[in-house]
Amino acid sequence: MTDRQDKVNWVDALLDDVSGAAPADPSGDLMARVLADAEAAMPAPGGAPVREGLLRQVLAGLGGWLSVGGLVAATAVGFAVGLGALSTVGLDALWQGEYGAYYDDTLGFSVNGWDFEEG
Amino acid sequence: MTMPLDAHATDEPDEAALLARYARGDAAAARALTLRLTPRAYAQAMRLLGDRAEAEDVAQDAMMRLWKIAPDWRAGEAKVTTWLYRVVANLCTDRLRRRPRGPLALDEVAEPTDPAPGAEERLQAEARRAALAAALATLPERQRMAVMLRHFEGATNPEIAERLGVSVEAVESLTARGKRALAAALKGQAAALGYEG
Numbered sequence: 001m002t003d004r005q006d007k008v009n010w011v012d013a014l015l016d017d018v019s020g021a022a023p024a025d026p027s028g029d030l031m032a033r034v035l036a037d038a039e040a041a042m043p044a045p046g047g048a049p050v051r052e053g054l055l056r057q058v059l060a061g062l063g064g065w066l067s068v069g070g071l072v073a074a075t076a077v078g079f080a081v082g083l084g085a086l087s088t089v090g091l092d093a094l095w096q097g098e099y100g101a102y103y104d105d106t107l108g109f110s111v112n113g114w115d116f117e118e119g
Numbered sequence: 120m121t122m123p124l125d126a127h128a129t130d131e132p133d134e135a136a137l138l139a140r141y142a143r144g145d146a147a148a149a150r151a152l153t154l155r156l157t158p159r160a161y162a163q164a165m166r167l168l169g170d171r172a173e174a175e176d177v178a179q180d181a182m183m184r185l186w187k188i189a190p191d192w193r194a195g196e197a198k199v200t201t202w203l204y205r206v207v208a209n210l211c212t213d214r215l216r217r218r219p220r221g222p223l224a225l226d227e228v229a230e231p232t233d234p235a236p237g238a239e240e241r242l243q244a245e246a247r248r249a250a251l252a253a254a255l256a257t258l259p260e261r262q263r264m265a266v267m268l269r270h271f272e273g274a275t276n277p278e279i280a281e282r283l284g285v286s287v288e289a290v291e292s293l294t295a296r297g298k299r300a301l302a303a304a305l306k307g308q309a310a311a312l313g314y315e316g
Contacts, residue, residue: 010314011302015270018251021244023162030175034157034182038141038149041186045144 134199135192142189149186156200157182160207166271167211167252169245177214181206201282204272208264215256247312254304261285262297269294 132140134155140148160181164174184206185199192199255263264283268274276294280287309315 010309011298011305013314014247014251014305014312015266015298017244018166018248019271021166021248023158024165024171024174026158026161026178027171027175030161030178031153031157033175033179035150035153037179037183038153038186039146041183042146042149043142043144043190 135194138185138189138192138199139194141186142192152185153182156185156203159200160203163204163207163271164211166248167208167255168214169248169252173214177207177210180210198282204268205260205264208267209260211252212256212260212263215253218253243313250305250308250312251301254301257304258297258300262293262300265290265293266297266301 132151134152137148137152137155141152157178160178161174164177164181165171168174168177181203185203255267258266261283265279268279268282269276274282276287276290279290279294283290283293285293305312
């Protein structure tokens with residue numbers, strides 16, 4: 001028998017001895033605490049299904065169908081207001097550089113720290 | 120003494136089914152899981168930590184993690200008992216690695232205050248348990264799990280392979296390397312633990 005096997009053999013004996021010890025029983029207090037935790041963390045009856053569908057999870061995150069309806073309405077109103085603004089100012093305002101001029105004159109490149117990076 | 124990982128009557132619902140019922144707010148499932156799993160978690164923690172208060176903290180913490188993961192539990196991907204076993208092992212390992220002292224030798228353990236026969240044997244048993252637990256904490260997780268499942272739970276290599284999601288050959292390798300690493304971690308302690316001349 002090799003020296004390496006000897007070393008492992010006494011470890012086997014140690015594992016057997018430790019695993020052969022009688023298992024410890026939990027106290028009633030621990031059982032009561034675990035059960036109290038379980039009841040406190042438990043979803044409401046009929047609540048969370050184990051795996052929800054993606055659409056249901058997204059809707060739940062947004063606040064349900066009612067909230068989604070409000071979101072759609074608000075988006076439609078915003079779109080209509082936007083169209084009205086364009087008809088007043090004209091589509092050309094979008095690419096005539098007015099916003100760019102405001103950005104360069106008022107804020108400058110330093111607003112994002114690019115001047116430091118570019119030296 | 121070993122305890123089968125899934126020891127319960129076959130006509131009772133398995134842990135995954137109980138956990139799904141718990142996630143739907145079934146208080147009876149909460150009680151059944153508590154009664155079935157808490158003693159195992161506590162016994163496993165006691166075997167590694169040897170301290171009732173710490174073992175209770177670990178068992179409660181592990182069970183709390185189970186309650187919290189219940190709504191997201193993916194049935195069929197893992198056994199609840201194996202998941203819990205791994206959580207308890209990792210929580211105990213974290214605590215063992217934070218302990219300031221290394222493995223205990225028999226002559227380092229406090230003198231027994233109990234004069235009754237058997238006190239010395241209990242002291243020896245505690246020294247062995249503590250030394251083994253400290254050595255197990257030095258192993259990589261999969262080696263530690265393979266050794267513990269094999270020797271503490273009496274699991275066969277195919278059972279360990281299924282629970283760890285590896286091949287049987289890999290389990291044999293993990294167990295062999297784990298025991299060699301234990302021998303290295305316990306080097307010089309055989310005599311003090313009563314395994315030499």
